[in-house]
Amino acid sequence: MRRSILGVLLLAGIFACDSIDSKQQTATTEKASEAAAAGEPAEDKRKVILFYGNSITAGYGLDISEAFPAVIQERLDSLGYEYHVINAGLSGETSAGGLSRIDWVLKTPVDIFSLELGGNDGLRGISLDETEKNLSQIIEKVKQSNPQVKIIVAGMQxxxxMGQEYTDRFKGIFPMLAEKHNTALIPFILEGVGGIPELNLPDGIHPTPEGHKMLADNVWAVLKPIIDEDNI
Structure with missing residues (x-):
């Protein structure tokens, strides 16, 4: 399992969403105008769940529609929950990189924020104090953007x-952050997926679509109670 986890985090690709060209923007604007004229809502009023992370969140090697955030969106829709999921994963991202782009990401109002970063820091032997500091600052910035936001910290191993002491301390960063900032915690987001051949791509290190469904289950176990409480 450990070799699989290492592979998942070492093999980094660049994840980017296709931008909408000017013609599409014009068409979108026209449709919004028509909807407004017809007395229909012109914008999405659903609450926003933002998944912020690295290749695990981005769904490296898959179409974005197969990554676990998209699976979460399908589940929400099927159950009638009014939430819009945003996948803000970036393959190869570190905690420092995540901190550097968080202000831009938070231009979109967020109601539930899932933080899945730090794995690449650990594999590179980055100072644990620095990783902890970066992740803590990300959480603080998210809270500043919306004091009512619900935050989930995704644990990693x-x-x-780098030595057993470093490894143990790294694992402890995530529950410590969750306690410090009073957030929810996914103990280990790759639980049940790492090291399982049939749940990984042919390279043996990246989750298949079925593997991402398992990741979605791990996330859902923590996310659903938050959503249910939010809808009482």
């Missing part, structure tokens, strides 16, 4: 390449 690394193999003991």
């Amino acid at each position: 690394i193999p003991p390449n």
Whole structure:
């Protein structure tokens, strides 16, 4: 399992969403105008769930529609929950990179924020104090953007390449952050997926669409109670 986790986090690609060209923007604007004229809502009023992370969140090697955030969106829709999911994953992202782009990401109002970063820091042997500081600042910025936001911290683990003490301390960062900032915690987002051949791509290290469904289950176990409480 540890070799699989290492592979998932070492093999980094660049994830980017296709931008909408000017013609599409014009068409979207026209449709919004028509909807407004017809007395229909012109914008999405659903609450926003934003998944912020690295290749795990981005769904490296898959179409974005197969990554676990998209699976979460399908589940929400099927159950009648009025939420819009945004996948803000970036393959190869570190905690420092996440901190540097968080202000831009938060231009979109967020109601539920899932933080899945730090794995690449651990594999590179980055100072644990620095990783903790970066992740803590991301959480603080999210809270500043919306004091009512609900935050989920996704736990991660690394193999003991940097020594057992470093490995143990790294694992402890995530529950510590969750306690410090009073957030929800996913103990280990890759639980049940890492090291399972049939749940990984042919390279043996990246989750298949079925593997991402398992990741979605791990996330859903923590996310659903938050959503249910939010809708009481």
